[in-house]
Amino acid sequence: MPTRKKKKPKLAVFKFASCDGCQLSLLDCEDELLLLADAVRIASFAEASSGVLRGPYDISLVEGSITTLHDVERIREVRAQSRVLVTIGACATAGGVQALRNFRDVKEFARIVYARPEYIDTLATSTPIADHVKVDYELRGCPIDKRQLLAVLSALLSDRKPSIASHSVCVQCKLRGNVCVMVAHGTPCLGPVTHAGCGALCPTYHRGCYGCFGPAETTHTGGLEWALVAAGASHEDIARTYATFNAAAPPFRRAQEEQLVQIRPKEGGRG
Amino acid sequence: MARTIKVDSLARVEGEGALIIRFKGDKPTAVELRIFEPPRFFEAFLRGRAYLEVPDIVARICGICPVAYQMSACHAIEDALGIRADGMLRALRRLLYCGEWIESHGLHVFMLHAPDFLGYEDAIAMAKDHREWVTRGLGIKKAGNAIVAALGGREIHPINVKVGGFYRVPTRAELSALLPVLETALGDAELCLDWAARFDFPAFERDYEFVALRHAEEYPFCEGRIVSNKGLDIDLHAYEEHFAEQQVPHSTALHSVVRGRGDYQCGPLARFNLNFDRLGGRARDAAQRVEFVPPCHNVYKSLLARMVEIIQALDEAIRIIHGYAPPDAPAIAVAPRRATGHGCTEAPRGMLWHKYTLDEAGLVEDARIVPPTSQNQKCIEQDLWQLAPTLAAMPHAAATRRAEQAVRNFDPCISCSTHFLRLAIERED
Numbered sequence: 001m002p003t004r005k006k007k008k009p010k011l012a013v014f015k016f017a018s019c020d021g022c023q024l025s026l027l028d029c030e031d032e033l034l035l036l037a038d039a040v041r042i043a044s045f046a047e048a049s050s051g052v053l054r055g056p057y058d059i060s061l062v063e064g065s066i067t068t069l070h071d072v073e074r075i076r077e078v079r080a081q082s083r084v085l086v087t088i089g090a091c092a093t094a095g096g097v098q099a100l101r102n103f104r105d106v107k108e109f110a111r112i113v114y115a116r117p118e119y120i121d122t123l124a125t126s127t128p129i130a131d132h133v134k135v136d137y138e139l140r141g142c143p144i145d146k147r148q149l150l151a152v153l154s155a156l157l158s159d160r161k162p163s164i165a166s167h168s169v170c171v172q173c174k175l176r177g178n179v180c181v182m183v184a185h186g187t188p189c190l191g192p193v194t195h196a197g198c199g200a201l202c203p204t205y206h207r208g209c210y211g212c213f214g215p216a217e218t219t220h221t222g223g224l225e226w227a228l229v230a231a232g233a234s235h236e237d238i239a240r241t242y243a244t245f246n247a248a249a250p251p252f253r254r255a256q257e258e259q260l261v262q263i264r265p266k267e268g269g270r271g
Numbered sequence: 272m273a274r275t276i277k278v279d280s281l282a283r284v285e286g287e288g289a290l291i292i293r294f295k296g297d298k299p300t301a302v303e304l305r306i307f308e309p310p311r312f313f314e315a316f317l318r319g320r321a322y323l324e325v326p327d328i329v330a331r332i333c334g335i336c337p338v339a340y341q342m343s344a345c346h347a348i349e350d351a352l353g354i355r356a357d358g359m360l361r362a363l364r365r366l367l368y369c370g371e372w373i374e375s376h377g378l379h380v381f382m383l384h385a386p387d388f389l390g391y392e393d394a395i396a397m398a399k400d401h402r403e404w405v406t407r408g409l410g411i412k413k414a415g416n417a418i419v420a421a422l423g424g425r426e427i428h429p430i431n432v433k434v435g436g437f438y439r440v441p442t443r444a445e446l447s448a449l450l451p452v453l454e455t456a457l458g459d460a461e462l463c464l465d466w467a468a469r470f471d472f473p474a475f476e477r478d479y480e481f482v483a484l485r486h487a488e489e490y491p492f493c494e495g496r497i498v499s500n501k502g503l504d505i506d507l508h509a510y511e512e513h514f515a516e517q518q519v520p521h522s523t524a525l526h527s528v529v530r531g532r533g534d535y536q537c538g539p540l541a542r543f544n545l546n547f548d549r550l551g552g553r554a555r556d557a558a559q560r561v562e563f564v565p566p567c568h569n570v571y572k573s574l575l576a577r578m579v580e581i582i583q584a585l586d587e588a589i590r591i592i593h594g595y596a597p598p599d600a601p602a603i604a605v606a607p608r609r610a611t612g613h614g615c616t617e618a619p620r621g622m623l624w625h626k627y628t629l630d631e632a633g634l635v636e637d638a639r640i641v642p643p644t645s646q647n648q649k650c651i652e653q654d655l656w657q658l659a660p661t662l663a664a665m666p667h668a669a670a671t672r673r674a675e676q677a678v679r680n681f682d683p684c685i686s687c688s689t690h691f692l693r694l695a696i697e698r699e700d
Contacts, residue, residue, distance in 0.1 A: 019310040020684075021334020021427040027378060028426050030413035034405070036397040048382060049393030050675070067309040097313040097331050109315035114518055114525075122310055143334060143427040201424045204432045206601075207438040210327060212428070240321060245331065 008059035010043040016064030021143040022089035055081030065091040065126045079133035087129045090142035090245045098247035099126040101128040140195045142245035165196045166217040172200035188231040193219040214246035221255035235259045299659035303521045317638040330428045338371035339618030341432040347625040351612025359598040360436040366591045367422045368492045373415025375619035376577040379682045381408025387676040389472040407459040414456035436602030437690045446592045449531030450592035459586040464578040466499040477566040490549045493616045494501045507615040527646040532651035538575035554583035607633025655693035
C-alpha cells in the first residue's frame with residue numbers, strides 16, 4: 001500500500017512588545033533558513049513574509065511581552081490556534097526591559113516621552129506570556145541564542161522533547177576555559193546567578209555578565225552580594241544591575257528589592 | 272458605489288502598524304501611517320541609569336540596528352564627558368558599523384524588498400525561482416553578521432561596546448579570519464547590484480529634502496555635519512533648533528519635520544545623493560556601471576542605494592582589517608562629570624540622534640532619542656498622497672501591493688520608531 005505523504009508542520013511567529021531581535025534570530029540562521037523552509041510551512045511570520053496561512057499552527061514562536069489590553073486578547077487567540085507554544089526571549093519570558101514600568105508610574109513615563117500622553121494606550125505593567133496563557137517551552141535571553149532556537153525547532157520537528165541547559169553562566173565559563181573575571185580581576189559579574197545559553201560571552205570579552213538571560217533555575221542572589229560588594233559595587237549599582245532586561249523575573253526582582261532596602265533603610269512607610 | 276480595500280497587516284517591516292488611505296472618488300482625503308507598536312518608554316527609564324549602562328540598554332530599542340543605538344549613545348556620552356575615541360578604536364567602531372549596514376541592508380534588499388519587485392510573498396517563495404540570488408543575499412548578510420559577532424560578541428545586542436571604546440579588542444588574526452568571507456561577499460554584492468539594477472522600478476519622483484551626515488573625507492558613519500540638498504548645513508548640536516518632533520493621534524511614533532519646511536527623507540538614498548563623492552572607488556565604479564548616479568529622486572531606487580552601501584561597507588571593512596593593529600588599551604579612560612552631550616550617527620535607515628544630560632556621578636538626568644523611522648514617517652505619508660491617484664486607477668490588489676511597496680522603500684523599523692503596519696485603502700464615491 002502506498003504511504004501517504006506526511007503534511008509539513010506549520011510554523012508561525014508572533015510578535016508582542018519587543019525589539020524584533022529574537023525573531024530576527026531565525027532570519028540570522030543564514031545557513032539553515034532555506035533548509036528549515038523545506039521542512040516546515042511558514043504559516044505566519046509578518047517580519048519576513050506577506051503570506052499568511054490560517055491556523056491551527058503546529059509550532060508557534062512568541063516574541064514580546066503583554067503591555068496592552070488588545071494584546072491580552074490576542075495572545076489567547078494565538079494560544080487557541082497553537083499546538084506547541086514556545087516563548088522566545090526576555091520580553092516573552094520575563095516582561096523585558098519595558099517591565100521597568102512595573103515599578104514606576106506609567107503615566108509619568110508617558111509624560112516624559114510624549115507631549116500628548118492621552119493618545120497613548122498602554123497597561124501599567126509589562127508581563128510575560130506565561131502570566132496569560134499556558135506556555136510549552138521557554139527560550140531565555142536578550143536576545144535568544146540562535147543555536148538554542150535551532151536545537152528546540154529540530155527537537156520539536158522530530159517529536160523529541162527539547163533539552164535546554166538550566167545551569168548558570170559560571171558553568172559555561174568553566175567549559176570555555178575562561179579565567180574568572182570576578183576572582184582574577186575584581187570585576188562585578190552576575191554569572192553565578194544567570195541562566196546559561198549565551199556561551200559565557202561577557203566574561204569571554206573581559207566584562208562581567210549583566211544577566212541578559214535572566215535568573216538560572218536555582219539562584220542564591222543573597223550569596224553573591226558580598227562578592228559584588230567586595231568587587232567595589234555599591235548597593236545602588238547592584239540594584240541597577242538586576243533592574244534591566246529581566247527586571248521582573250521574580251529572583252531578580254527580589255534581589256533588586258533587597259538592595260533598595262539597604263539604600264533607604266529609614267524611609268519606612270513611604271511607597 | 273463605496274469601495275474599501277483592507278489588508279490586516281503590513282508585512283516585511285520590523286514592528287507593527289497599519290496604513291489607511293481614504294478616497295472620495297479618485298481623490299485621496301486622508302493618508303495615515305498608523306503605528307500600533309506598543310510604547311516602551313526608553314527615554315523615561317534611562318533616567319537614573321549609569322552612563323556605562325546606556326549602550327547596553329538603548330541597543331534593546333531595536334534588534335535590527337542595535338549597533339547604531341550603541342554608537343549614537345557612546346558618541347553623545349563621550350561628547351558630554353569631553354573625550355574622543357580615536358585611531359584604531361575609531362577604526363574598529365567603523366568596522367562594527369560596516370557589519371551592521373551589511374547585515375541590515377542585506378536583510379532588507381534580499382528578504383524584504385526584492386520580493387516586491389519580483390512578485391513574491393517572501394524570500395523563501397522567491398528562492399524557488401531565484402535560489403542563486405537568495406543564496407548570494409544570505410551570504411552577504413552572513414558576512415555582515417560575522418563582523419558584528421567577531422567584534423561585538425554576538426549579532427544581536429552586541430556585548431563588547433563601551434563608552435570610550437570596547438571591553439576587549441580583537442587580535443589581528445581574529446579579524447584577518449574574516450577576510451575570505453568578506454572578499455566573496457564583495458564580489459557577490461557587485462553581481463547583485465547589476466541584477467537589482469534590472470528590476471522594474473515604478474516611475475515615481477518627488478522633490479525631496481534629503482538629510483544626512485556629511486564628513487570631510489569619509490562616507491558618513493558616526494561623525495559629520497547635518498546637511499541637506501535644500502541648504503541645511505549645521506553642527507549636530509544645533510539639531511533641535513532646526514528640527515521638530517510632532518505627535519499625531521494615529522501613531523505611537525513621533526513625526527519629525529524641518530522647521531519652516533516640513534517633511535524630509537533620511538536613509539540610504541539621502542546619504543547616496545549627498546555623499547556620492549565620498550564613496551570609495553569600488554562602490555562608485557559599481558554605481559556608475561549600472562548608471563545609478565545622483566541626483567536620484569525615485570525612492571524605489573533606495574534599494575540600489577542599499578546595494579551600493581553594502582559594497583562600500585564591505586570594501587571599507589576589508590581596508591580596515593588590512594590596516595589593523597591592536598591599540599594599547601581597549602578603551603580610553605573616562606571620568607563622569609555634569610554635562611550634556613549630543614551624538615548623531617547614520618543607522619542603516621538614516622540619522623539617529625541622541626542627547627543625554629548626566630549628573631556629577633554620571634547618572635542620566637534626561638535622554639532624548641530621535642530614530643530614523645520617525646523622521647521618515649511624514650515623508651512616507653507624503654509619498655502616499657502623491658501616489659494615491661495612481662493607486663485609485665489600479666485594480667484593488669495591485670494598488671494594495673504598490674502602497675505596501677512604497678512604504679517598504681523606507682525599510683521602516685517600527686520597533687525603533689516607537690517612539691510603527693496594517694494597511695487599509697478606503698474608498699467612498
